[in-house]
Amino acid sequence: MELAAAKLKFIEAWGKLGSEWGINRTMAQVHALLLISPEALTTEEIMENLSISRGNANMTLRDLMGWGLIEKQHKAGERKEYFFADKDVWNIARQVAKERKKRELEPVLKVLNELSSVTGNEKDPELITFKKSVADINKLAGNVDKTLETMLKAEESWFWGSVLKVFK
Amino acid sequence: MELAAAKLKFIEAWGKLGSEWGINRTMAQVHALLLISPEALTTEEIMENLSISRGNANMTLRDLMGWGLIEKQHKAGERKEYFFADKDVWNIARQVAKERKKRELEPVLKVLNELSSVTGNEKDPELITFKKSVADINKLAGNVDKTLETMLKAEESWFWGSVLKVFK
């Protein structure tokens, strides 16, 4: 396959994966584009490359910066802003894990903790089932949280080395 | 907190989490409802409880069965179909991991493998960057795949025991 076709396919696949995981398709595509660009790109170039509007490009780039996945670059003697993506895939994975943990897992853990103090007739099957489910989910979520915490601090080779060795 | 309020809060939280992870909010809510119900429920009861239409309930229940998260139950001497959710949270996690691996990770791995055979001028920075990104993502995705594979076969206590021991 030619590079041009491969790029399109990569951007499309990355966008699809993103949308399946609750990430705006365009955002995933802009990220994909910057990931495979050796050079930083301007808003203009991104707009053109993906056929998106200026407003869309601007907001998407801002979001990507909010996720810590891309950065602005200023070139000496140029007015334009250039954007580039961190190319280290392990950093990307960690960054996404970090943000989703903060934005989604932690709020859920908070709610689960509140819910575990539910009151009522301790003989009521409704209450028993409710408490059991909440407690079980809480435990699982806690384990996920601990594992992510470790992942965030870890080096890639150490992390996978450890995990895969255990699972041999 | 009272049980009734706690139930509402749980269903709401589960629905929100689902939608953030690309799962239809209603589907997550129906799952939540069944998860905390000691008894199997009819379509009618689910419709009423969540204020959703018959069509929506029917399709959502079918989807949940497709994900292997709930099952039909037939009660002797009754025409109605009852639905109940597997209450084992580890089973649920495994089931979701299994389905998402099959539906999303595997197709992406397939595309990545195709893309790694991209051709062109080996000196071209565009090609070099592209190949590097694809190779790196491929490696990471492969490790995730292997880990999920292990998780699918594992018992909960063994899995977390191993993972958390390593990360101590």
Place this chain on the structure above:
DNA sequence: ATAAACTTTCAATAATTTTTGAAAGTTTAA
């Protein structure tokens, strides 16, 4: 100060996803 170069905002519009509900389909009991 001015204006060109560039970025940001946001109300309106478009696209996508979800939901409805009535009609069609199926099963069962008598």
Place this chain on the structure above:
DNA sequence: TTAAACTTTCAAAAATTATTGAAAGTTTAT
């Protein structure tokens, strides 16, 4: 059979989410 009880389908409507693009805002060079 028939008809009641129940389930499924799917086109249309509603709700949600994403995108546009022009106007407003900002920065920089002169």
